[in-house]
Amino acid sequence: MKNFDITEDPHRRFNPLINEWVLVSPHRAKRPWQGQNETISTEVLPKHDPTCYLCPGNARANGMHNPKYDNSFVFENDFAAMKQDEIMFEEDIKHTFFKAQPERGISRVVCFSPRHDLTLPEMDIDEIENIITTWKKEYTELGNIKYINYVQIFENKGAVMGCSNPHPHGQIWAQSSLPTQVEKTQNNQKAYFDKNGTTLLADYLKAELRSGERIVIENDHFVALVPFWAIWPYETMIISKRSFGKITDLTTDETGSFAKILKQLTAKYDNLFNTSFPYSSGIHQSPTDGLEHSEWHFHMHFYPPLLRSASVKKFMVGYEMLGESQRDSTPEKSAEVLRQLSDVHYKTAKV
Amino acid sequence: MKNFDITEDPHRRFNPLINEWVLVSPHRAKRPWQGQNETISTEVLPKHDPTCYLCPGNARANGMHNPKYDNSFVFENDFAAMKQDEIMFEEDIKHTFFKAQPERGISRVVCFSPRHDLTLPEMDIDEIENIITTWKKEYTELGNIKYINYVQIFENKGAVMGCSNPHPHGQIWAQSSLPTQVEKTQNNQKAYFDKNGTTLLADYLKAELRSGERIVIENDHFVALVPFWAIWPYETMIISKRSFGKITDLTTDETGSFAKILKQLTAKYDNLFNTSFPYSSGIHQSPTDGLEHSEWHFHMHFYPPLLRSASVKKFMVGYEMLGESQRDSTPEKSAEVLRQLSDVHYKTAKV
Ligand SMILES: O=P(O)(O)O[C@H]1O[C@H](CO)[C@@H](O)[C@H](O)[C@H]1O
Numbered sequence: 230m231k232n233f234d235i236t237e238d239p240h241r242r243f244n245p246l247i248n249e250w251v252l253v254s255p256h257r258a259k260r261p262w263q264g265q266n267e268t269i270s271t272e273v274l275p276k277h278d279p280t281c282y283l284c285p286g287n288a289r290a291n292g293m294h295n296p297k298y299d300n301s302f303v304f305e306n307d308f309a310a311m312k313q314d315e316i317m318f319e320e321d322i323k324h325t326f327f328k329a330q331p332e333r334g335i336s337r338v339v340c341f342s343p344r345h346d347l348t349l350p351e352m353d354i355d356e357i358e359n360i361i362t363t364w365k366k367e368y369t370e371l372g373n374i375k376y377i378n379y380v381q382i383f384e385n386k387g388a389v390m391g392c393s394n395p396h397p398h399g400q401i402w403a404q405s406s407l408p409t410q411v412e413k414t415q416n417n418q419k420a421y422f423d424k425n426g427t428t429l430l431a432d433y434l435k436a437e438l439r440s441g442e443r444i445v446i447e448n449d450h451f452v453a454l455v456p457f458w459a460i461w462p463y464e465t466m467i468i469s470k471r472s473f474g475k476i477t478d479l480t481t482d483e484t485g486s487f488a489k490i491l492k493q494l495t496a497k498y499d500n501l502f503n504t505s506f507p508y509s510s511g512i513h514q515s516p517t518d519g520l521e522h523s524e525w526h527f528h529m530h531f532y533p534p535l536l537r538s539a540s541v542k543k544f545m546v547g548y549e550m551l552g553e554s555q556r557d558s559t560p561e562k563s564a565e566v567l568r569q570l571s572d573v574h575y576k577t578a579k580v
Numbered sequence: 581m582k583n584f585d586i587t588e589d590p591h592r593r594f595n596p597l598i599n600e601w602v603l604v605s606p607h608r609a610k611r612p613w614q615g616q617n618e619t620i621s622t623e624v625l626p627k628h629d630p631t632c633y634l635c636p637g638n639a640r641a642n643g644m645h646n647p648k649y650d651n652s653f654v655f656e657n658d659f660a661a662m663k664q665d666e667i668m669f670e671e672d673i674k675h676t677f678f679k680a681q682p683e684r685g686i687s688r689v690v691c692f693s694p695r696h697d698l699t700l701p702e703m704d705i706d707e708i709e710n711i712i713t714t715w716k717k718e719y720t721e722l723g724n725i726k727y728i729n730y731v732q733i734f735e736n737k738g739a740v741m742g743c744s745n746p747h748p749h750g751q752i753w754a755q756s757s758l759p760t761q762v763e764k765t766q767n768n769q770k771a772y773f774d775k776n777g778t779t780l781l782a783d784y785l786k787a788e789l790r791s792g793e794r795i796v797i798e799n800d801h802f803v804a805l806v807p808f809w810a811i812w813p814y815e816t817m818i819i820s821k822r823s824f825g826k827i828t829d830l831t832t833d834e835t836g837s838f839a840k841i842l843k844q845l846t847a848k849y850d851n852l853f854n855t856s857f858p859y860s861s862g863i864h865q866s867p868t869d870g871l872e873h874s875e876w877h878f879h880m881h882f883y884p885p886l887l888r889s890a891s892v893k894k895f896m897v898g899y900e901m902l903g904e905s906q907r908d909s910t911p912e913k914s915a916e917v918l919r920q921l922s923d924v925h926y927k928t929a930k931v
């Protein structure tokens with residue numbers, strides 16, 4: 230009988246942040262692909278697109294005009310998933326099987342730049358710092374609203390991720406409940422903190438730095454790595470070295486380091502397949518419920534769908550929906566690939 | 581302050597099978613779509629495709645030739661996600677953060693028909709019964725293998741669901757562990773059964789039949805409905821009226837009723853957008869671990885991605901990945917639409 234070799238043998242790995250397993254099939258990386266190919270836009274975008282509802286000065290769906298903004302610009306989502314109205318809710322509507330409760334929230338859109346054609350890796354560090362400052366402002370402003378207990382900052386990038394406009398932008402959904410994934414993450418961080426007196430991610434990061442295998446980028450204050458339990462082929466996480474709970478806790482130096490690692494990581498992503506790399510990314514941080522949350526450790530997830538080229542993505546379907554997440558090849562391999570890639574964007578690199 | 585109106589106000593619903601919430605935004609159904617459109621294949625398929633590795637008599641990737649099969653045909657997946665080898669596993673590899681364990685399993689492909697161009701809703705009832713018989717045989721055969729504790733039967737249909745071949749087929753992944761989603765479902769069914777002495781889904785089905793609002797099809801032995809907590813726009817579940825755990829428990833009559841409801845439901849799906857409707861579907865049933873599982877209630881999930889036309893799908897990205905599943909419009913609306921659709925396939929309906 231052969232000894233377990235994690236680089237070769239099918240196995241499951243455990244994600245302690247959400248208490249779930251992922252099936253890893255290292256040997257399956259080379260299966261042929263005869264399925265759907267994604268369309269890749271090779272269109273060169275203008276700096277300003279008169280038909281774009283996110284560009285400065287242009288009209289939005291509701292008829293309002295965007296200001297002629299200079300760096301980032303925030304507005305309420307015209308088709309928000311939640312509403313701000315307070316709703317009267319009779320507890321007796323509760324039912325064993327038909328359990329529902331009203332949810333209040335606010336959705337905002339954050340334009341990252343007045344330039345229609347610039348994505349994160351192509352921006353200057355101070356432009357990215359400016360986005361972080363906007364996120365801080367929004368986290369504070371939304372978090373201060375009495376009924377808002379959680380602020381989800383995220384970005385959907387690329388048509389394959391359901392993004393309907395290439396103008397660089399992210400979203401913020403702030404709401405009264407903790408969303409499912411955030412609640413799970415909080416519960417597991419809390420259990421760990423109560424037991425060990427340190428945050429789960431501080432100790433995890435120490436173990437990762439000791440190992441080195443999955444590290445992609447390290448600077449003074451942040452590390453970007455492929456988590457041991459990564460589901461998506463090139464999934465990464467940015468983790469702060471210091472333990473703190475929320476974006477407003479970032480010092481000036483940390484803000485600079487965060488901007489730098491964001492630029493470098495997204496540049497590596499674009500360089501992987503010489504394409505504007507699609508992903509969903511988002512920050513997981515302390516709720517704004519007014520409670521002490523020493524268990525929370527600030528981090529950012531990147532979930533990119535591409536598998537082996539700009540046009541072949543990983544499908545999380547069938548077995549993954551009914552059974553459990555599954556990946557081909559190991560997180561260590563992906564980390565190695567990302568680590569070795571240049572962090573100078575291919576469009577600006579001298580040839 | 582306005583009273584909670586579940587047909588209009590944003591709210592969360594609870595899924596007792598997996599203990600998770602979904603965010604429902606009834607008002608958001610009408611937001612404009614400027615994003616990615618799926619490519620729809622309008623190609624008329626031949627009855628036999630000489631280049632298809634699933635058609636009778638043709639060669640597969642490994643060089644082997646398929647038999648000239650008459651109804652269904654099963655073979656081992658040439659690029660399986662798991663392997664059958666027994667692996668020696670030192671317990672001390674276990675680690676707080678780097679927790680991994682080898683997983684043994686078998687993946688098979690089930691061709692539903694020798695015809696390259698026939699999908700479930702276009703097949704005769706006895707052809708579908710034949711597929712069910714094949715599933716029973718596989719469940720028994722794989723389940724009897726000592727190290728196999730769970731048998732996941734599923735189908736990925738359509739290019740948008742990562743299916744790389746239109747020849748009608750499904751898959752079976754059988755393995756030593758309970759996959760994450762199955763384990764959650766089992767735990768919640770068990771807690772319910774231990775408390776009430778009846779299965780969760782038997783009681784849920786009673787409540788749904790009393791309400792009627794979410795029922796799509798009902799026959800003597802099965803009900804197809806849009807679950808109260810459905811995530812996907814036209815998600816459905818087929819639930820058996822009688823409480824039993826596994827496909828091999830189906831009586832002859834029940835097998836016939838199951839075949840009928842499968843045909844009718846998938847015909848309604850195709851009729852919705854006059855297209856071969858993509859989905860992932862799969863059966864959740866008792867593990868094959870040799871234990872008594874009175875808590876398990878046989879059911880089948882359908883997770884179709886289309887939102888409002890054959891080319892516009894729901895993207896489960898950003899907020900959904902980082903926060904929680906979100907749907908536009910209510911399950912009740914979707915059930916009404918599906919209920920009112922004809923169950924005679926549009927290709928065969930007289931015009
Ligand atoms: O095995 P197939 O059909 O090539 O692959 C398809 O189904 C599998 C099981 O749901 C998924 O893991 C793959 O991502 C998908 O492309």
Ligand SMILES: O=P(O)(O)O[C@H]1O[C@H](CO)[C@@H](O)[C@H](O)[C@H]1O
Nearest residue numbers: 391894895896897898899900906
């Ligand atoms: O709000 P948008 O960008 O139109 O929509 C996109 O992001 C949302 C939040 O992740 C998702 O719910 C939608 O499915 C997706 O298309």
